[in-house]
Amino acid sequence: MADKSKIILPDIEEYAPEPPPKGPVVWAKDNLFYSIASTILTVVGAAIAIVFVGGMVGFILAPERKWEAITTNLRLLMIQAYPQEATWRIWLSLGAVLVLLGLSLAFWHAGGKTEPRKVGRSLAGFGGVVALVVVVAPFSISGRVIGLVVGAVMVTAGLGVVRLLGERAKESTIPTLVIIAIVAGLVIAALWVLKVPIPDPEAGAGQSRLQSIAATTTGPWTLLYLATIAAYFLGTVLRRVIPERTGRLALMVSWALSFPVIVLHLSRGVEFHGVGQYALVGLGFAIVGGAIIWTLADPVRGELGRGLAGLLLVLAIVSWAVSALILVRLLLLLLAMFALGGPTFAGGARETRTRYVLLWAGAVVITVYLMLLSTGVSVVATSNETVFGGFFLTWILAIAGIALSFPLGVVLALGRTSTMPIFRLLSTLYIEVIRGVPLITWLLVSVVVFPIFFPLDVSFVAPVKVTLFIAFFSAAYLAENVRGGLQSISKGQTEAASALGMTTLQRTVFITLPQALRAVIPALVGQVIAIFKDTSLVAIVGLFDILKIGRDIIPTQTQPFNFLGSMREALLAVAIIYWIFTFTFSRLSLRLEEKLGVGTR
Amino acid sequence: MAVTVSKQERPPIWRNATVLKWTAQLVLVAFIVVAILTLRTQASGNIDARGITFGTKWLSDPPLFAIREGIDLQPDSGARAIYAGIINTLRVSISGIIAASILGTIVGIARLSHNWIVNKIATVYIETIRNIPLLVQIIFWLVVVQIFPALTGDDVGERLFIASAKGLSIPWLFPHDGFYQWLAFLIVGAVVAGLVHHRLAKLKEDRGGETHAFVWSVVTFAVIAAIGWFIHPIMAFWGPVWDGVSSFFGAIPSVLLQILLAGGAILAAVMWVRRFLDQMRTPAGLAKLTDDHWFRMIFVGLIGLVGAALFAFVPAISEGILRLLEAFFNFLGDKFDSSRTAAPLNYTTPAIELRGTGGFAQLSDQALVITPGFFALWIGVTLYTAAFIAEIVRGGIMAVAKGQSEAGLALGLSRSQLLQFIVLPQAFRIVLPPIGNQYLNLFKNTSLGIAVAFPDIVQVGQTLYNQTGQTFPVVITWMAFFLAGSLVLSYIVNYFNRRLELVER
DSSP, X not given: OOOHHHHHSOOHHHHSXXXXXXXXXXXXXXXXXXXXXXXXXXXXXXXXXXXXXXXXXXXXXXXXXXXXXXXXXXXXXXXXXXXXXXXXXXHHHHHHHHHHHHHHHHHTTOOOEEOHHHHHHHHHHHHHHHHHHHHHTTOOHHHXXXXXHHHXXXXXXXXXXXXXXXXXXXXXXXXXXXXXXXHHHHHHHHHXXXXXXXXXXXXXXXXXXEEOTTGGGHHHHHHHHHHHHHHHHHHHHHHHHSOHHHHHHHHHHHHHHHHHIIIIIITTOEEOOOHHHHHHHHHHIIIIIHHHHHHHTSGGGTXXXXXXXXXXXXXXXXXXHXXXXXXXXXXXXXXXXXXXXXXXXXXXXXHHHHXXXXXXXXXXXXXXXXXXXXXXXXXXXXSSSSSOOXXXXXXHHHHHHHHHHHHHHHHHHHHHTOSOHHHHHHHHHHXXXXXXXXXXXXXHHHHXXXXXXXXXXXXOOHHHHHHHHHHHHHHHHHHHHHHHHHHHSOHHHHHHHHHTTOOHHHIIIIIIHHHHHHHTHHHHHHHHHHHHHHGGGGGTTTOOBHHHIIIIIGGGOOSSSOOTTOHHHHHHHHHHHHHHHHHHHHHHHHHHHHHHTTTTO | OOOOOOOOOOOOGGGOHHHHHHHHHHHHHHHHHHHHHHHHHHHHHHHHHHTOOOSSHHHHSOOSSOXXXXXXXXXXXXXXXXXXXXXXXXXXXXXHHHHHHHHXXXXXXXXXXXXXXXXXHHHHHHHHHHTSOHHHHXXXXXXXXXXXXXXXXXXXXXXXXXXXXXXXXXXXXXEOTTHHHHHHHHHHHHHHHHHHHHHHHHHHHHHOSOOOHHHHHHHHHHHHHHHHHHHGGGGGGHHHHHHHHHHHHHHSOHHHHHHHHHHHHHHHHHHHHHHHHHHHEETTEEOOXXXXXXXXXXXXXXXXXXXXXXXXXXXXXXXXXXHHHHHHHHHHHHXXXXXXXXXXXXXXXXXXXXXXXXXXXXXXXXXXXXXHHHHHHHHHHHHHHHHHHHHHHHHHHHHSOHHHHHHHHHTTOOHHHIIIIIIHHHHHHHHHHHHHHHHHHHHHHGGGGXXXXXXXXXXXXXXXXXXXXXXXXXXXXXXXXXXXXXXHHXXXXXXXXXXXXXXXX
């Protein structure tokens, strides 16, 4: 429903005179001591805060803490057993993502601008927190003085900027991206400048030397930082040269492809086998299949075309029962799908049909490439079952889980809202059974029951099994979110589409689904966050993700250093790493929600 | 103008929407059936190759392990071990749900407080807890317990409260000899108190004036409970009654129940179809039934028939129900036995004792012992769920129309009165469904106890299948338990939701 007050009434606050600035005493009276109960609450709350913050910082600073267990094991936490000489592959993967990010930020005009007074106040608030923490926590005298000076500088700088700019501080002038770039730059500068004692195995037990926290990563991080900024500026130039629409489309395809390419290609370093055979099969499918699609897509063929496409589908399904190259089976299935969708998506016009056949050719090329990648042998040799571990594994599980669950979730949502009873029944059954049982049960199923259903010579590596079940699990939740979106679409939309003569498939793909998905974007981001957190459960089924390393490996290390009893430190570090990312996601999702204006239209 | 309507041509069969839809659906069903059959063949081949046969023997065989905590530490059968695991899961779930509701409500209100520091503490709590995976938190709490002092032989003795690396121990009231007889008094008290409340509330409505209905009903309940505490043995006359009921169920032949249940299943299906057809009836006669409607009726009919066949031809179901009822009333008969004359509740204080062959200092289980695993899991799920509940409560309070608070303030209500009588009752209605969802999440999240060796159903099941290789049956047991639990919980939430719903006109 439209928010009528916004349309009819002028925004009163906009015209109201600015209240006179309040002093800190008035502020405290208004916000802390406005009644007897409030005063008591304030005192109690302050006591709790002081005890808690003091205790926490005291715990962190206590001399017996083995923080060097974390600093020397950062590589283990991030990428586990990935060989050192191949880490450039990880950096390259990360670089590819960041460059894509920089380009995308430019092409989508991301960011917006913020008010200097907000920035100043945040800075001042941060300074205040720093000053409070050093006072409350058991710092040394010099530590307290330094902390107080830093805090005071930040508070003065923040408030000073606001005071200096006066009225102009209320205009949105500072681009958000600049602030983010400055903060990231400061973090990287800190990597170069800040030194902490790190145990030195060569100097002997108990010896340590000053080093930055992640000494080997300062160079790559700086490079990546510069590359991202360069990519952004490249994007701003490019978006003037090429049409924005084309650029965005290319970027979206790159994003979709980036994940499999990174996981299968960059990080594994694949040696291809049987390229000639695959290329031949692909070429054959592209040409013959293209001709078939071109013919069948013409609506003139009527039911004959659909019937033939249906036969293709039967053929494709049969091919899974007989022995054939997996590539052939996949391409046959894809071909049947394209042929079935032809009349819906291509139609009679020459141009659209040409475009459709080109799309088919592109799909064949991508499929052949991905198949080559996944059947190739990894050149990155590790002692492990797979090359993936640590925080890197967490990301792969989360992204792959979400990516795989998305199509399944949408299909399930459509099934559950369908008018066809058997589809509805099966979808509902799937969704309710999956949702009713906890994820850890499904993960145990993936490890102990799932392999029973496959021939003994087929073995999946653990991450693949677990990813599949995370995807199955997530799909059920995703389906419920999408169903909410589908049900929020007014009936008029589907009726209008029917009146235009659209088929059920066209109506769903072009009218209902896009609107439904747009309406549930915030819920979908929430789902991504939930899955990101849930990947920590794989530690229980024995995968070496960041939690398993922090809990079971670091506290048991005795050579070359003794890190026994460092589990609290390790867990705290893991928690902080998770927190940083989840918190950022949830803030981004809030901003996205505001920008999309979901719920306010 | 005359309009001529030519008779509509029937479309050819390959263009008939109904035919096409059903073809697609039946093809999918056929595909699924074929896939399941293929997987089944493959699975049975693999299972044979491993020399395992899945069955129910593991349920009756004694498991070769001890359960760390719960109602039965040395279960004599697999079924009993699973049952002990279920009780442990329920213990954490129920105590967690209660604690998380209280904490979540407090934090949610604090989040809206005008007091800056209270508001900030609530915000920091929510933002910290929500953004760290629950599993990390549970493991963290387990490590935290380990900083409590270890027990040594010098600590032997009784205390009021013990916090040690082996767990916490607090004073507790345990049900004792006469508990069930007293419980009967409590039930009587609750009924009488309800009547008193009803009567006084009616009086207040009829005559006006404050009758303190709530206070009086509580007083009534307390008085009856107090009297019952001393004279509970007089309830012993129920003992023979329950014994009689028990032998009654023992005497019924299972054939009778088989027939009754089968008949009931068919009757229920028929009733459903009749009600469905009644709904379709319009003043102009029966509405046109679509294929979907027909499918529903046939489907329900089929389910009724299958259920009836199951009840009629599998005597084990009826037999099981009868034995269960018999055992239950036998249990009640025993608990109401006239020899049980001691106090209903037993107060115990924590103690440390030497136990085992080596004489290690242990927490005595005479008082309530909270093991590290239970503590970590319970506090983990409680804090985590409370953060989500707090956000829901905040949203619910903010969703109550502003005019309601303004009207309340205009009537001269104080802030706390406003919250108590105007805002919270309305917010409660809004927040109930999402909070119910959080309860379900908490219930499922207790399965993470497996990471801290808390013997819930998942952990016990895992140990069982590691020992016997009966993976498939154990997984089925898990699924049945969690699905049933989710169903019951959502039924309870829905029940309250319906009761609270505004009556729409």
